[in-house]
Amino acid sequence: MKVTIKSWMGVASWRWIANDENCGICRMSFESTCPECALPGDNCPLVWGVCTHCFHMHCIVKWLNLQTMNKQCPMCRQAWKFNFH
């Protein structure tokens, strides 16, 4: 007997490749959205800092805008720099 698979219609859930589950700022899951957004994923992306911490982009941008002096990572207090992969 030989079984040939012609096509497979599957179901998968996507997730971010990150070292944590929740955004350290809004405490929402990464796969969910920041409090401001309605749609997850492309519309509410994650960003990584050089310090390896990651946040919802909207959350960290908001946070950085609030910092007047030196922009720090809210988790480790190092100077925040975006890590562009």
Add this chain to the structure above:
Amino acid sequence: MEIVWSDFSESCPILKECLDSSDLAKETEDTLEYIYEVLWIEIGSFVRSKLAPTFWSCFKHNQTLAKFEKDGGSAEALQQQYKLFTNFVNAVKSLDAYYQFVRTSLEKLDGICQRADHGKSLAKLNELLRSALLSQLPTHFNNVVYSFYSVSFRVFFNLHQSTSMGQDNEDLDESGMPCKGCNQELEKCQCQSLLQTINEVNQKLVDLELLDRLAGQSMTFLVQQRIKEHIKNTCHGIFDRSHLKNLLTWLEDVVICWLMQVFHSKVSADPDAMHTDDGSKSTDVIQSLKVKLTFYVYENYALSVIDQFFSIIIDFPDSIPAIEDLKICMEKINLRRQIINTLKSSLEARILHPGVNTMDILTGYVAAIKAIRYLDSSGVILETVTAPIKEYLRKRSDTVRCVVTSLTETESGPTDLSEELAKGDAVKDGTKGNVNDELSNWENWQPDPFGLDNTVQTRTVKTSRSADIISMVVDIYGSKELFMSEYRNLLADRLLTQLEFNPEKEIRNLELLKLRFGESLLHNCEVMLKDIADSKRINSHIHSDTKYVENKQFDISSLIISAQFWPSFNKESVELPEEIANEFQKYTKSYEEYKGNRTLNWRTVTGKVAISIELGDRVLDMTVAPTQAVIIYHFQNKNEWSLDDLSTLVKIPPSVLRRRMAFWQSHGIIIESQPGIYKLIEDELPKSQLEKLPINEIITEDEDNESAMASASDQREEELQVFWSYIVGMLTNLDSLPIERIHQMLKLFASNGLGVEFTQDDLKDFLQRKVRDHKLIYSGGVYQLAK
């Protein structure tokens, strides 16, 4: 007359003597006075001892036979009725004869005694007669009177009908049936003569001023019975016409006309100035009777409508005339309690039992809302009547699903609810407008109808009164949230079983639901539908990725979902064979390249697989569930598997695997050769057996019906898991607590924004589960941590 005279003179010789002796006038006034008094006493005793008993004896005679008569209907009973009828006629006639005689004698006497106030002594005589008769009233006299009047009414009714129908009626009757009026052969119909007799008797009774006393009760009873019968005959089961007007005309034409005849026979026969007093008096009587009877008609008609109100609800838009009628009746009579009680019990008897589909109950509920709202715009009746339905529906587990289905299902023709939904947001504006209405339109404010259970009224919320049908239906559960989460589950199930990328219909439904329930509640669903659209785009992107396409063994399309926004899945899974898993790896890789920093978690048990199986010289093309594809895939390399081996390989518990196997067994490809051992059959089965098996059918049997989602109770428990640490903390500090305390304390946390609603029953289920897991100990009504 001779007999009467002899009878009379026998019983009071003095009177005879007095009247005979012409020299009476010569006596002195004292003596005259004396004789006059004596004569009165004599007349009195004559009336008491002779006249009244003779009259009543006609009645007593029939006491035993009279039992038949109430049964009515049968020929025998009818015969009996006519017998009683003649008895009555005779009795009245003989009474009248005596009466006339006594009257003339009295007149003579008055003449002799030179009494001027003849009218007064006549009145005295009448009174004497009445009191004598009534004091000796036998118990069964009503039977006789009733017979008389029922015959009389029948005769009248028959004549009335034949005159109104004309010649046609006579043609119809000629089929050997006895005449309806007089129960005689048609050729010998005596209706006219009977009518004459009846009129005579009535007139005599009016003369004696006995009519009302003697016959009033029977007459009312008879007429009421006729009215009931008439309503039943003409209106039962017909709701699409208004009957009220016809009934009232009938009352006027037939019943009142007959009563007129009974009371007015004298006036019409002898319209003298002398009798106008009597005439106006009887007109009054008839007027008051008419008012009473009109109400009687209203009441009975209303009751008959109420009794059939369930059928009216079911036929609703067609049964509007009947409801209109009932509305008119309700303005006249307070029937609310009656309606509520009858309707409640009939609803309970007809739809609130396990034998009825939830869908049908819902349909009934919607129809009831429409019909009752038409009847009573205040909503009080509706509230009270539908309370049991709501309560019952709440107990059914599939209610929400049915509501959602009927809201969104348009394949099998629009249902009431989906039509309502399509009407759109008009209602939303309406509820807003209502508040303003109530303030600006206060002059038209009406208090709630009284006389109902007050507890019900105080509990009712104003908005729900004016709410539309969908809100009423959603209101069954009390919360929109619960309803919406059920919709989410339903939507998820539908999307995952269809596995198609064109959810236009779902999007339309969602838009409609959003208009009604607001965006925030349906946000999850919106994301779900967006996932479908996104998946379509991602798939086409990946399929155009040359690096992926060149390497692939078979096509993979995937629904890529945002897990946070979907209901949680059940925990089933299946381990894929390496070759297949590799294919998915490739797909994932391509996805990762497309969407940086994101990856996929495959849910292997959900989906559908198109496979072709080469078995000997056969080729089977099928679409199956992934689990089944995996199972048959493993049989490629090994013809025989034990259940346990396969179970460890695919990581499916044996009991579940056995069920999945059944699919291939039913296709005749795998058999269970020994218990627990499954074997592939390469050869084609004998023809006869093969025919029974639907091999080429693309079915996945009941697999499709199994939801990929976690069951509602599982989801509930997951929600409550949030509280577990609180519960542990509580019990560590306070040692042991009853469930009420735990519930109360948790509600404090819940109200602080965790936003999870739960009842004490939910909590109990959760705690019991923990007891089963040996995390808690339950004894003496309190929970403790297990040490």
